[in-house]
Amino acid sequence: TRQQAPPPRDLYVLVHGLGGAPGDLAYLRRCLQKRDPTAIVHLAVCNSGPLKTFDGIRQGGSRLASEIAEVIERHPSLKRISVIGNSLGGIYARYAIKLLYTPSSGKVGGLTAQDFLTTATPHLGVGSYGYVGLIPEALQKFGAQTITGQTIRE
Structure with missing residues (x-):
């Protein structure tokens, strides 16, 4: 008989940068899926499309927090979350994590925070x-x- 795959326990959220698209992180998604085929590797889509990254960090971060919450709700077996943001996506991710964080439990969206990674993210702002x-x-x-x-x- 064919064994059923175990339910997903890990969620990886990948967040693109300024003017980007989910496909910008498709290679990373494939690598993570290959490493852990049972994990949910989610390419965030809420800030893609014309001008979606231009209405502010609060707006983009709030959209991302809502999208992450929806993914978590669809997969009740999830236990851990990792968020990876590229460039502005790292700023959005940081803001979304803040919104999803529950201080009393130390959880992010009800999940144990595993990793928060950013690449080329201007955490200290940008110059001219x-x-x-x-x-x-x-x-x-x-x-x-x-x-x-x-x-x-x-």
């Missing part, structure tokens, strides 16, 4: 945009704030 010397500083600031909107201000 543009190519130094090629674009006047005033134009750099105007362009950055106009294009990235609330996200760059936060």
